[in-house]
Amino acid sequence: MKARGRARSGGRTEILDAAAVAFMEYGFAGTSIDMVADVLGSTKGKIYYHFKSKTNLYLDVHRETMTAYIEAIEEVAKGAGTPLEKLHGVLMTLARQIMERLPYAKVAVEGVDMHMSRSTTPEQRAVLREIIDLRDRGEAILVGIIEDGMAQGLLRPCNPRLIVKPMLGALNWMTVWYRPRPEDTPESREALAETLVDYLLNGIAAPHRAEARA
Amino acid sequence: MKARGRARSGGRTEILDAAAVAFMEYGFAGTSIDMVADVLGSTKGKIYYHFKSKTNLYLDVHRETMTAYIEAIEEVAKGAGTPLEKLHGVLMTLARQIMERLPYAKVAVEGVDMHMSRSTTPEQRAVLREIIDLRDRGEAILVGIIEDGMAQGLLRPCNPRLIVKPMLGALNWMTVWYRPRPEDTPESREALAETLVDYLLNGIAAPHRAEARA
DNA sequence: GTCTATAGCGGGATAGAC
DNA sequence: GTCTATCCCGCTATAGAC
Numbered sequence: 001m002k003a004r005g006r007a008r009s010g011g012r013t014e015i016l017d018a019a020a021v022a023f024m025e026y027g028f029a030g031t032s033i034d035m036v037a038d039v040l041g042s043t044k045g046k047i048y049y050h051f052k053s054k055t056n057l058y059l060d061v062h063r064e065t066m067t068a069y070i071e072a073i074e075e076v077a078k079g080a081g082t083p084l085e086k087l088h089g090v091l092m093t094l095a096r097q098i099m100e101r102l103p104y105a106k107v108a109v110e111g112v113d114m115h116m117s118r119s120t121t122p123e124q125r126a127v128l129r130e131i132i133d134l135r136d137r138g139e140a141i142l143v144g145i146i147e148d149g150m151a152q153g154l155l156r157p158c159n160p161r162l163i164v165k166p167m168l169g170a171l172n173w174m175t176v177w178y179r180p181r182p183e184d185t186p187e188s189r190e191a192l193a194e195t196l197v198d199y200l201l202n203g204i205a206a207p208h209r210a211e212a213r214a
Numbered sequence: 215m216k217a218r219g220r221a222r223s224g225g226r227t228e229i230l231d232a233a234a235v236a237f238m239e240y241g242f243a244g245t246s247i248d249m250v251a252d253v254l255g256s257t258k259g260k261i262y263y264h265f266k267s268k269t270n271l272y273l274d275v276h277r278e279t280m281t282a283y284i285e286a287i288e289e290v291a292k293g294a295g296t297p298l299e300k301l302h303g304v305l306m307t308l309a310r311q312i313m314e315r316l317p318y319a320k321v322a323v324e325g326v327d328m329h330m331s332r333s334t335t336p337e338q339r340a341v342l343r344e345i346i347d348l349r350d351r352g353e354a355i356l357v358g359i360i361e362d363g364m365a366q367g368l369l370r371p372c373n374p375r376l377i378v379k380p381m382l383g384a385l386n387w388m389t390v391w392y393r394p395r396p397e398d399t400p401e402s403r404e405a406l407a408e409t410l411v412d413y414l415l416n417g418i419a420a421p422h423r424a425e426a427r428a
Numbered sequence: 429g430t431c432t433a434t435a436g437c438g439g440g441a442t443a444g445a446c
Numbered sequence: 447g448t449c450t451a452t453c454c455c456g457c458t459a460t461a462g463a464c
Contacts, residue, residue, distance in 0.1 A: 011429085025329070029243035032457055045430050048459070084419060113390050115239070146418070155418050159409070163418060166410050169387020170380035176327050177379050195373070196380050203417025204360070204369050204377060205298060225447085246439055258441085259449050268440070 012050050015040060019047075020061050020103035027110055028058050055119060058111065059127045065101070065108040066134035072097055077141050083149030088197060090142060091171065095193035098174050106175045139164055167200050226264050229254060233261075234275050234317035241324055242272050269333060272325065273341045279315070279322040280348035286311055291355050297363030302411060304356060305385065309407035312388050320389045353378055381414050 018040035022031045033044045033054055040046070051057040076089040098105040111131070119125055142164050149155035174196075232254035236245045247258045247268055254260070265271040290303040312319040325345070333339055356378050363369035388410075 027241060027243055027328075029241060033459085034457075043431060044459090045432080049429060052459095054458070087418075114241075154420055156416065156420050158413070158418060162406075162409060163413055165391050166384035166387065166413055167418075169390065170384040173380065173383020173387060176383065192376075195376060199372070199377055199380055199417070201417050201419045202370065203413070203415050204301075204363075204372060204381075205415045206368055206370055207421060247441085248439075257449055258439095260447075262441070263447060266441095 011046070015047055015050055015057070016061050016064055017103075019057050020101075020107055023058060023061065023110070024103040024106040028054075028114060033057075055124055056127075058107070059119075059124060059131070061104060061107045062111040063127055063131050063134070065104040066131050066138075068101070068104070069094065069097060069108075070134050070138050073138050073141055077145065082154060083145050083152060084154045084201070086145050087142070087149060087155075088201060090145065091167065091197040091200060092193050094168075094171050095174065095196055096189070098171060099178060099180070099189050099193070102175065102178070102180065105172070109172050109175050139168070142167070170196065170200055225260070229261055229264055229271070230275055230278055231317075233271050234315075234321055237272060237275065237324070238317040238320040242268075242328060247271075269338055270341075272321070273333075273338060273345070275318060275321045276325040277341055277345050277348070279318040280345050280352075282315070282318070283308065283311060283322075284348050284352050287352050287355055291359065296368060297359050297366060298368045298415070300359050301356070301363060301369075302415060304359065305381065305411040305414060306407050308382075308385050309388065309410055310403070312385060313392060313394070313403050313407070316389065316392070316394065319386070323386050323389050353382070356381070384410065384414055 015036070019031075019036045022036045022039050025031070026035070031054075033047055036057070037044045037047055047057065051060065072093045073090050076093050077086060079086070079089070081089065112135075119128060139161075143160040146155060146158070146160040146163065150157060150160070178192075229250070233245075233250045236250045236253050239245070240249065245268075247261055250271070251258045251261055261271065265274065286307045287304050290307050291300060293300070293303070295303065326349075333342060353375075357374040360369060360372070360374040360377065364371060364374070392406075
């Protein structure tokens with residue numbers, strides 16, 4: 001029963017947005033808190049009031065991204081449809097998320113293998129664990145769908161744990177080459193996502209060739 | 215007709231190797247020259263004797279990676295075979311390169327969208343231009359092969375320029391999850407590469423489904 | 429709750445010994 | 447050609463005003 005109703009975030013969300021934008025541009029080590037404050041239109045005092053350290057801020061951006069991913073994925077995975085349709089839906093959902101929230105997506109990509117070797121504090125390690133758990137949960141959902149699809153003969157026989165890597169990699173790679181353009185519309189983004197996901201499901205070899213190689 | 219025969223690199227190559235290892239672990243901004251020197255087993259004096267700045271060193275690692283890629287790709291592309299075979303060969307070549315020279319591959323991935331906004335010197339801009347040209351050349355070769363394959367009916371109709379992105383993205387993403395293990399053999403690496411490339415060519419939908427979606 | 433000012437330190441780059 | 451010593455800037459984080 002929080003005071004002042006509407007659960008206002010008290011500026012935290014705005015800071016996360018600004019941080020995502022700054023981190024996207026220069027990466028964790030290359031971004032100073034002053035740069036984040038510039039994007040935000042304030043000074044670092046505000047940021048340090050809401051976040052203990054730059055590392056904490058970064059981790060929170062990353063966690064926010066993974067939470068959004070997992071929620072979107074689970075909604076599709078719980079819905080109706082064949083495994084092939086669900087797989088299509090999950091990949092589309094991810095592609096959309098990446099395009100619509102590019103700065104957050106970019107942080108998630110950089111943060112994946114950021115060892116944070118210096119994340120000394122136990123509190124930070126806990127957040128890191130949360131992030132990794134979210135990622136694992138997402139991958140597990142995908143793996144489950146692929147296993148179902150194989151069992152039903154809808155998908156080619158494969159090692160799902162392995163196939164998930166290039167699938168997610170291809171989508172995450174959008175953060176490298178995709179940039180929103182003024183002429184982009186929801187429809188054009190949707191078409192782009194569809195093209196990519198269609199490729200990830202069907203490959204590029206012509207159908208009869210696909211059988212020849214199998 | 216260089217003196218002292220055999221074109222010895224005078225330590226430059228060793229520095230590049232050490233730098234790649236350090237940059238792989240902590241990224242450009244997160245790596246200090248002292249860290250590179252530690253990996254190298256020397257002090258920064260040596261590094262600054264051979265390279266003007268940290269940025270120059272990083273750019274040279276990146277260029278070295280792209281040069282190796284392009285050479286490997288061109289060898290396959292020039293050889294005999296159908297477009298489908300060539301496409302298979304080029305992707306296999308890249309997958310091998312990434313696994314065998316993981317630190318260099320990782321630098322290439324980080325460096326792709328490192329704006330180097332502060333690469334003030336014209337000399338650095340020139341190297342950056344070289345790197346981008348090498349990448350574009352590689353992509354153009356792939357696009358050409360795909361166009362040939364489409365013309366011969368070996369590949370599904372698609373926009374080659376667009377399809378190349380997830381293809382290379384899936385391979386580059388190996389730098390995120392692949393780590394050499396003691397039990398790895400040349401054969402196991404080859405099998406892994408084959409699995410990934412096979413997926414990128416054939417997708418995951420079962421053949422009859424692939425026709426249904428088309 | 430957000431500002432200004434500053435402490436303290438890490439790291440890029442250079443000078444000069446050897 | 448490589449090392450040691452050092453300059454100096456920029457950045458994290460904090461203290462204290464408002």
